[in-house]
Amino acid sequence: MDRGYEKERFVTIKIKSSVARKFKQFSKRMSKSQSMTLLLMLDFFEVNGISPSEAIGPQMVTLEAKLAMLIKKRMNGMIAILKDIEKTQTKPAAAMLYALFEQAEQPQKKLILEKKFVKETKQVRFREKNSDSTNT
CATH class of the missing domain: 1.20.5 (Single alpha-helices involved in coiled-coils or other helix-helix interfaces)
Structure with a gap:
């Protein structure tokens, strides 16, 4: 049954048998009922402003x-x-x-750090004994 048209009754149209056969085959190819196929065709012609003649x-x-x-x-x-x-x-x-x-990535100024120079003094951990100092 066609959706939206369930309560409508059928009306016959007189057409030639060769045309009816051809239309039935076309309806089967469209996978629609004959009423819906005819309605689609009429809508197509009206919407697009095309005349079949x-x-x-x-x-x-x-x-x-x-x-x-x-x-x-x-x-x-x-x-x-x-x-x-x-x-x-x-x-x-x-x-x-x-x-x-x-704001998050503002470049920070580099701080100038005071460098303390350590005087390097050589510390001697071990001293040799003087032989002179021990003998006296």
Whole structure:
């Protein structure tokens, strides 16, 4: 049963048997009921402004132009959203982080330490005994 159309009753349409067979095969390929397949086809023609009796050549060009214009509008919308996010969220957050890091990493002045020079004195731990001093 077709969703949304369960309570509607069926009505017959008179069409040629060869056309009916062809339509039934097409409906099976679409995996839809015959009513839904016909509804999809009618919606397609109405939405795209295509008439089955006219050649599709010039219409296809306008369809491509409409599609390109629709894609361009959506892309412009996405770009506007991204720019707004960047302006209101990303840049202020980055600026705050930069300011925090700038304060934390302030270069400290090197302290001048007084260097004490130790006078090197040679201490002799062991002395030789003088032979002169011991004999006297």
